[in-house]
Amino acid sequence: MMRSISYAFASTTKRFVRRKIQGKGSPRIAPSSFNLFWERAFSGGYREKLSRNGLSDLKLDEAVDLFSDMVKSRPFPSIVEFNKLLSAIAKMNKFDVVISLGERMQSLGISHNLYTYSILINCFCRRSQLSLALAILGKMMKLGYEPSIVTLSSLLNGYCHGKRISDAVALVDRMVEMGCQPNTVTFNTLIHGLFLHSKASEAVALVDRMAVKGCQPNLVTYGTVVNGLCKRGDIDLALSLLKKMEKGKIEPDVVIYNTIIDSLCKYRHVDDARNLFNEMENKGIRPNVVTYSSLISCLCNYGRWSDASRLLSDMIERKINPNVVTFSALIDAFVKEGKLVEAEKLYEEMIKRSIDPNVITYNSLINGFCMHDRLNEAKQMFSLMVSKDCLPNVVTWGTLIKGVCKAKKVEDGMDLFREMSQRGLVGDTIVYTTLIQGFFQAGDCDNAQMVFKKMVSDGVHPNIMTYNILLDGLCNNGKLETALVIFHDLQKSKMELDVVTYNIMIEGMCKAGKIEDGWILFCSLSLKGVKPDVVTYNTMISGFCRKDLKEEADALFNQMKENGPRPNSGTYNTLIRARLRDGDKAASAELIKEMRSCGFAGDASTISIVINMLHDGRLDKSFLDMLS
DNA sequence: TTAGGGTTAG
Numbered sequence: 121m122m123r124s125i126s127y128a129f130a131s132t133t134k135r136f137v138r139r140k141i142q143g144k145g146s147p148r149i150a151p152s153s154f155n156l157f158w159e160r161a162f163s164g165g166y167r168e169k170l171s172r173n174g175l176s177d178l179k180l181d182e183a184v185d186l187f188s189d190m191v192k193s194r195p196f197p198s199i200v201e202f203n204k205l206l207s208a209i210a211k212m213n214k215f216d217v218v219i220s221l222g223e224r225m226q227s228l229g230i231s232h233n234l235y236t237y238s239i240l241i242n243c244f245c246r247r248s249q250l251s252l253a254l255a256i257l258g259k260m261m262k263l264g265y266e267p268s269i270v271t272l273s274s275l276l277n278g279y280c281h282g283k284r285i286s287d288a289v290a291l292v293d294r295m296v297e298m299g300c301q302p303n304t305v306t307f308n309t310l311i312h313g314l315f316l317h318s319k320a321s322e323a324v325a326l327v328d329r330m331a332v333k334g335c336q337p338n339l340v341t342y343g344t345v346v347n348g349l350c351k352r353g354d355i356d357l358a359l360s361l362l363k364k365m366e367k368g369k370i371e372p373d374v375v376i377y378n379t380i381i382d383s384l385c386k387y388r389h390v391d392d393a394r395n396l397f398n399e400m401e402n403k404g405i406r407p408n409v410v411t412y413s414s415l416i417s418c419l420c421n422y423g424r425w426s427d428a429s430r431l432l433s434d435m436i437e438r439k440i441n442p443n444v445v446t447f448s449a450l451i452d453a454f455v456k457e458g459k460l461v462e463a464e465k466l467y468e469e470m471i472k473r474s475i476d477p478n479v480i481t482y483n484s485l486i487n488g489f490c491m492h493d494r495l496n497e498a499k500q501m502f503s504l505m506v507s508k509d510c511l512p513n514v515v516t517w518g519t520l521i522k523g524v525c526k527a528k529k530v531e532d533g534m535d536l537f538r539e540m541s542q543r544g545l546v547g548d549t550i551v552y553t554t555l556i557q558g559f560f561q562a563g564d565c566d567n568a569q570m571v572f573k574k575m576v577s578d579g580v581h582p583n584i585m586t587y588n589i590l591l592d593g594l595c596n597n598g599k600l601e602t603a604l605v606i607f608h609d610l611q612k613s614k615m616e617l618d619v620v621t622y623n624i625m626i627e628g629m630c631k632a633g634k635i636e637d638g639w640i641l642f643c644s645l646s647l648k649g650v651k652p653d654v655v656t657y658n659t660m661i662s663g664f665c666r667k668d669l670k671e672e673a674d675a676l677f678n679q680m681k682e683n684g685p686r687p688n689s690g691t692y693n694t695l696i697r698a699r700l701r702d703g704d705k706a707a708s709a710e711l712i713k714e715m716r717s718c719g720f721a722g723d724a725s726t727i728s729i730v731i732n733m734l735h736d737g738r739l740d741k742s743f744l745d746m747l748s
Numbered sequence: 749t750t751a752g753g754g755t756t757a758g
Contacts, residue, residue, distance in 0.1 A: 199749080202749085205749095206749085207749065234750075235749045235750045236749085238749095238750035239751095240750095242750070242751065245751095268751090269751080270750045271751080273750095273752070274750075274751050274752095275751090276752090277751070277752070280752095303751095304752085305751055305752045306751085308752045309753090311753085312752070312753060315753095339753085340753045341753080342753090342754090343753045343754035344754065345753090345754095346753095346754070347753070347754040347755080348753090350754090375753095375755050376754070376755085377755085378754085378755035378756075380755095381755085382755060382756065408756095409756080410756045411755080411756080413757070414755075416756090417756065417757065443756090445757045446756080446757080448756095448758075449757040450757090452758060453757095478757090479758080480757055480758045481758085482758095483758050487758080513758095515758055
C-alpha cells in the first residue's frame, strides 16, 4: 500500500513538504531530556492552533510546521488531532500535501482511522486519482472500517469529476442496496456531475426525484442547478427554479440572483437583468459588488455608457465599493472603445483607492497601448507589472505579440514568443494564430506555414480562425493550390466551417482567375446549409466584374436585392467601378444615384478611378460631385 | 475529526 500511495508523490509541492517535514536533513535521534522538555512545552501550542479559531486562518506553511511539531511530540497527539489538521489543509485545496502527510504518519506508525481514510479518499478523488482512492477504500474495508455516507459521497464526487458519470449514477443506486441512504449532499454531488457531463435535463429531473426519496433540495441544490442552467443559456428554466425555491421556502441569496442577472446580461437581455435587479431589491436582498460589476460591464460592452455610469454612481453612493473587477471591466471597455485616456484615468483612480491592478487590468492597458501603436508604453506597462510581482500570463504575451505584429515586426513577435516559452508559458491557439497572421502580412508564407506546423506538433489545436487566416494568407500570396488541399481536408474534418472560410476560398479562386470554381463553390453553399452573406455576394460579383461577366454580375446583384443580404457600399462600388472601366457613363451615374439613395458613398478606389478619368478627360467634374 | 454548489473583468 505504501508503494501504491507513494507513486502519487511527484510534484514540487510535495518535495517542498518532504523537506519541511523531515527537518533539516539530520536523521531523527532519540530525544534528550532537554528535547523532551521542549517538546512537551510545545504540545500546548499545537492544541491551541488546532482549535476552531486557530485552523480558520492557518497558512499552508504554518500547517506544515504544525505537523512537524506534532510528530515530534511524545506521546503522539491523537488521531483526531491529526485529522483536524489534514482536513484544514484539504480545505486549502492542497490535496497532494495531505496525501504526503498521510504517508508520513503511516511511516511513523500513526494509524489512520475511518476519518483519516475518508479524508485521503476525498483528496485522491479531488486529484482525479480514482484508482488510488479505490485502493484506499479496499484497504480500509479490509481493516474492518465500513465506508460511511461521507466516504461514499467523496467517491461519488470523484466519479462525477472524471469521465465516469454512469458509474456515479450506478454508485448512488448501489448505496441503497448497501443500506446506506443517499442524503442531500449525495444528490447535490450527483446533480453537479450531471451538469458537468451536459446532462442538464437529468439534473433538473433529479431535483424532484430527490424530494420523493426524502431529501429536500436546499440552497446548494438550487445554486448548482441555476448555475448549470445559466451556463448553457437556459435562463427561463433558471428563473422558474428561482420561483420554485421560493415556493419551497428556500430563500434565494444574492449569488443566485447574480448568476441569473449575469446570464441575462450575456444573452443580451439587459433590461430583464435590470428588472431582476429591482426584484431582488424589493425582496430585501441587497445587491453586492458582483451584481453591480456584472451589470456595469455588460452595459459598457453594449455601448450604454450613461446607464453604466449611473449605476457606478449608484453603487458608490450606497457604499458598495467598486473592486478590481469593476475597474478592470471599465478599463477594458474604454480601451476597446479606443478611449485610452479615460482608461488611464480609471487606472489612476484605482491606484488612488489602493486597489491593486491585477494581470487582467494590466493586460487591458497593454492592449490599449498596442491598439494605438504605442509599443514602448505597452512594454513599460509590462515591466511595471513585473516589478509589482504581477506575473504576465499567456494573454499578456499574446497581446504584446499581437501589438508588434500589427506594427509589422513579426520577427520581434517571434522573439517575444521564444522569451515566453523560456519562462515556462505555453503558447495558446491565439498566440500561434497571431504569429501566423503576422508572417503572412509580411508576405513570408514559409515562416507562416512553419509556425502552423509547429502549432500542430506542439499539440495546440488550430481553430476556425487559425484556418481562415492560413487559407487567406495562402490565397493572397499566390498559393491557391496549397490552400485548396487544406480546404478539402477541412471539409472532411469535424471542424465546423463558417461563411468566412467559404468567402476566403471563393475570393482566392476568383482572384486566381478560376471564376467557375468560385461559382460552383458559391452555388454549393445552400446544400451545405451555409447562408451566403453580403461579403460572399460582393466577392462573387467582383469576380464576375473582373472577368467582364457583366450579365452574371447584374443577375447576382438582382438576386441579392430580391432575397439575399442587403447590398452595402462594397456591392455598389464594385459594380460602379466595372461600369466606369467600361466607359458606360449613363449606367454608372444611375448606380451612383441608387447607391446615394441607400445612404452609401463612393469609396477610395472608386474615387481614384474617377479622378484618373477626370484627368484624361473621359469624365467631367460633375461625376466627382455625385459620389459624395 | 470525514463529503457537495453557485456570481463579476482579459
